[in-house]
Amino acid sequence: LPGRGSGRSGSPEPRQRADGAQSGALKRKLQSPHGNPPVKRKRELSTNTFRKGSTEPDRREEGSSSQKPVPKKRLSDKQNESQKNKHFIKTSSLFKNNPDIPEIHRYFMQQVQENVFTTDSFSQLDLHPHLISTINTVLNICSMTSVQKQTIPVLLQGRDALVRSQTGSGKTLAYGIPLVQSLQGMESKIQVGPTALNIFLALQSFDTIQKLLKPFTWIVPGVLMGGEKRKSEKARLRKGINILISTPGRLVDHIKSTECIHFHRTQWLIIDEADRILDLGFEKDVAVILNALNAERETRQNVLLSATLTEGVTRLADISLNDPVSISIADEIQKVPEAASQTDREASSSSNCMEQENFAVPETLQQYVMVVPSKLRLVTLAAFILQKCKFEKRHKMIIFFSSCEQVEFYHELLVKVLAGGSESEQAGHSSLSSGSLRFLRLHGDMEQEERTEVFQEFLKSKTGILLCTYNAPASPAEYIHRIGRTARIGCRGSSLLVLAPSEAGYVSLLASHKINVSELKMEKVLASLMKDDRFKLHRPGSKKSCGKNPQEVRERATVLQTKFENLVHSSEGNVRWAKKALQSFLCAYTTYPRDLKHIFHIKSLHLGHVAKSFGLRDAPQNLTALPTAGSKRKTKPRPKRSELLKKTQGKQRLAELLRSEYSSGMDTAGAKVKKKKRKQRKAGNQQIPT
Numbered sequence: 189l190p191g192r193g194s195g196r197s198g199s200p201e202p203r204q205r206a207d208g209a210q211s212g213a214l215k216r217k218l219q220s221p222h223g224n225p226p227v228k229r230k231r232e233l234s235t236n237t238f239r240k241g242s243t244e245p246d247r248r249e250e251g252s253s254s255q256k257p258v259p260k261k262r263l264s265d266k267q268n269e270s271q272k273n274k275h276f277i278k279t280s281s282l283f284k285n286n287p288d289i290p291e292i293h294r295y296f297m298q299q300v301q302e303n304v305f306t307t308d309s310f311s312q313l314d315l316h317p318h319l320i321s322t323i324n325t326v327l328n329i330c331s332m333t334s335v336q337k338q339t340i341p342v343l344l345q346g347r348d349a350l351v352r353s354q355t356g357s358g359k360t361l362a363y364g365i366p367l368v369q370s371l372q373g374m375e376s377k378i379q380v381g382p383t384a385l386n387i388f389l390a391l392q393s394f395d396t397i398q399k400l401l402k403p404f405t406w407i408v409p410g411v412l413m414g415g416e417k418r419k420s421e422k423a424r425l426r427k428g429i430n431i432l433i434s435t436p437g438r439l440v441d442h443i444k445s446t447e448c449i450h451f452h453r454t455q456w457l458i459i460d461e462a463d464r465i466l467d468l469g470f471e472k473d474v475a476v477i478l479n480a481l482n483a484e485r486e487t488r489q490n491v492l493l494s495a496t497l498t499e500g501v502t503r504l505a506d507i508s509l510n511d512p513v514s515i516s517i518a519d520e521i522q523k524v525p526e527a528a529s530q531t532d533r534e535a536s537s538s539s540n541c542m543e544q545e546n547f548a549v550p551e552t553l554q555q556y557v558m559v560v561p562s563k564l565r566l567v568t569l570a571a572f573i574l575q576k577c578k579f580e581k582r583h584k585m586i587i588f589f590s591s592c593e594q595v596e597f598y599h600e601l602l603v604k605v606l607a608g609g610s611e612s613e614q615a616g617h618s619s620l621s622s623g624s625l626r627f628l629r630l631h632g633d634m635e636q637e638e639r640t641e642v643f644q645e646f647l648k649s650k651t652g653i654l655l656c657t658y659n660a661p662a663s664p665a666e667y668i669h670r671i672g673r674t675a676r677i678g679c680r681g682s683s684l685l686v687l688a689p690s691e692a693g694y695v696s697l698l699a700s701h702k703i704n705v706s707e708l709k710m711e712k713v714l715a716s717l718m719k720d721d722r723f724k725l726h727r728p729g730s731k732k733s734c735g736k737n738p739q740e741v742r743e744r745a746t747v748l749q750t751k752f753e754n755l756v757h758s759s760e761g762n763v764r765w766a767k768k769a770l771q772s773f774l775c776a777y778t779t780y781p782r783d784l785k786h787i788f789h790i791k792s793l794h795l796g797h798v799a800k801s802f803g804l805r806d807a808p809q810n811l812t813a814l815p816t817a818g819s820k821r822k823t824k825p826r827p828k829r830s831e832l833l834k835k836t837q838g839k840q841r842l843a844e845l846l847r848s849e850y851s852s853g854m855d856t857a858g859a860k861v862k863k864k865k866r867k868q869r870k871a872g873n874q875q876i877p878t
C-alpha cells in the first residue's frame with residue numbers, strides 16, 4: 189500500500205463534533221489533486237436509510253432490534269426540525285463529506301517486459317557435478333532463467349558484472365552458482381576472514397546459498413543482521429566464515445567494533461538489491477564497507493545486482509566495479525521514444541522527474557489501483573481482505589504499512605474484528621480451515637528469531653495475510669520492489685495500490701515510467717460485505733437483503749466501521765495506541781521526497797478523516813505530546829516519538845526509524861563509535877569514496 193493516509197468513517201459519533209473538534213492548526217483542508225479547493229461530491233451518497241432508522245447505527249448493529257424503543261415525545265415543528273438534525277448528525281458520516289474521487293486516466297502503453305525463463309539447462313555449464321545435482325534435486329530447478337543464463341558464464345570467467353533484472357527473476361542463483369563453483373575449488377579450507385562478502389537486505393538469499401552449499405560442507409556461510417546478539421556474531425566471526433552475508437548496517441557496526449573481522453582474503457563482493465540499499469539510505473554504509481575492503485586487499489571480483497537501474501545504482505557501480513560487463517535482461521532504459529504516442533507523452537510529461545526510467549514488471553503480475561477517501565480506507569481494506577481471503581479463499585496477501593506501530597495496531601484490529609478472536613485463539617489454527625483468516629505480522633521491532641519464524645511460516649503457508657513494514661514507497665523503483673513480492677519466477681500475482689483522492693496523481697507518475705495500473709472501484713470492493721452477515725444492519729421490520737443494493741452496502745460498511753471504532757474506544761489504552769499509530773503514519777507521510785510533495789503532502793490530508801482510518805472518532809489534538817505507552821507488544825526502547833513531529837528533527841529521525849528494519853540493531857553502540865570515527869576522519873584517517 190504505497191499510499192498511506194486513509195481513513196474511514198462511519199463513526200456513530202456526531203459528524204459535526206468530529207470536525208468541530210479539530211483545532212485550527214491541525215485541521216487540514218481537502219484539496220483536489222490539482223491543488224484547487226475541494227469540490228463537494230456531486231452525487232452525495234445518501235444516508236436516508238440511517239435517518240429513517242430510529243436508533244444510532246452502532247446500537248443497532250449490536251443487535252439492538254430487541255432494544256425497547258424510546259418513547260417519543262410530542263415535539264413542536266422547531267423541535268422536530270432539531271430532532272431531525274440530531275438524527276442526521278447521529279447517523280454515520282462514513283459516506284458524507286468525502287472529496288471527489290478523481291477519474292483515473294487509463295494509459296495504454298507497452299510495459300517493459302522480460303522473458304523470465306530459457307530452455308537451457310544448468311548441465312551445459314562447466315560446473316562441479318555435485319553443484320548441478322544440488323540445483324536439480326535440492327532446489328528442484330532444471331532450466332536457467334534469462335538472468336542466470338547471461339550472468340553465470342560472465343562470473344565464471346572472473347569478470348565483474350552489473351546485473352539488472354526484474355524482481356523475482358532468479359538473481360540470487362545468478363551469482364550464487366558461480367560463487368559456490370569458485371569456492372568449492374579452494375585449496376585452503378581453513379582461513380581467517382571471509383572469502384566472499386554478500387551485502388543484502390532479505391534473508392531469503394541466505395537460504396538459497398545454504399541450499400547450494402549442501403554437498404560442500406567445508407564452505408561455511410554466516411549471516412549478520414539486526415536482531416541477533418553482537419557477542420554471538422563475534423564468536424561466529426572468530427570461528428571463521430567463508431561466505432559472509434550481511435545487511436549493510438550490521439556489517440558497518442562490526443567493522444567499527446569487532447577486531448576479528450578481516451578482509452584480506454575476500455575475493456568476492458556481491459551487492460544484492462543495490463537499488464533498495466540506496467533507497468533505504470545505506471549509501472554511506474556501503475562506502476565504509478568498500479573502504480574497509482580496499483584497505484586490506486586490492487583485487488576482487490565484484491557483482492552488483494538490482495531490479496532497477498537508478499542514478500544511484502550507476503554511481504555505486506562506478507565506485508565498486510572494475511571494468512564490469514553490463515547485463516540487462518530487457519533493454520529497459522528506454523528513454524521515452526521520439527515517436528511516442530500522445531498518451532505516452534502525456535504520461536511522461538505529467539511527472540517532473542529529471543530522468544524517466546522504464547521498469548520491467550513480471551508479465552504475470554496484474555497491477556491495480558483503488559482510490560479511496562481517507563474515511564473509507566479501513567473498511568475498504570477490510571472488505572478487500574474478506575473478499576480475497578475469505579470468500580475467494582486460497583489467497584495469500586501482503587499488506588504494507590509505513591511504520592511498525594501501524595502494523596501492530598492494524599494487526600490487532602483486523603484479528604479482533606475480521607477474524608473474530610485474539611491472537612492466541614488464532615494461534616491454535618496454524619493450518620487454515622476454510623473461511624478462517626490468519627493474520628501475521630512482520631516488522632523491525634520484533635526480535636530476529638520471531639521475524640524469521642513468521643517469515644518461514646508465511647513462506648510455507650498456502651494462505652494468510654501478512655502485515656508488514658516497508659520504507660516509504662517514495663520512488664517508482666520502490667513501488668516495483670513492493671509489487672515484486674508477488675508474481676515471482678513466472679507465477680501469477682496481483683498488486684493493489686490504495687491511494688487517497690489527493691494522491692491520484694501518483695498513477696500518472698507510474699505511467700511516466702511505463703507502469704500500467706488498472707483501476708479497481710471502491711464500491712465493488714465494499715460490495716463484498718454483502719456476503720458477510722456479521723455486518724448486516726439489524727433493523728426492526730427490515731426486508732431481506734436484496735443482492736448488492738448500494739444503500740445496504742453502505743450500511744454494512746458503517747456497521748463494520750462502528751465495530752472498529754467501538755473496539756478502539758473500548759479502553760483508554762486502545763485509544764492511545766490508535767493515536768500512536770496515527771502519529772507514526774503522519775510522520776512517515778512527511779518523509780516523501782520533495783519531488784513527490786505535490787502528490788503526497790501532509791497538508792492535503794484531512795486529519796479528522798485520516799483519524800477515522802485508525803478507528804478514532806475525532807481528530808486527536810495533542811499528537812505531539814502523545815505518551816509512548818500503549819503498545820501491547822514488548823518493543824525495544826526507542827527515542828520519544830513525540831519528538832518526531834517537531835519540525836526540525838522529525839523528518840530525519842523518522843527516516844532513521846524507517847531504516848531500522850534493515851539496520852544493525854546496535855544503534856547506540858554504533859552511534860558512539862560513529863562519533864569517535866568522525867573525529868578520526870576529521871583528523872584525516874579515513875576517506876569515503878566519492
Ligand SMILES: Nc1ncnc2c1ncn2[C@@H]1O[C@H](COP(=O)(O)OP(=O)(O)OP(=O)(O)O)[C@@H](O)[C@H]1O
Pocket residue numbers: 327329330331332333336353354355356357358359360361392461495672673676677
Ligand atoms: N532457474 C530457476 N527455475 C525455477 N525457479 C527458480 C530459478 N532460479 C530461481 N528460482 C526461484 O525463483 C525465486 C526468486 O528468486 P530470487 O529471489 O533469486 O529472485 P530475485 O531476482 O533476486 O528477486 P528480488 O530482486 O525481487 O529479490 C526463488 O524462489 C528461487 O528459488
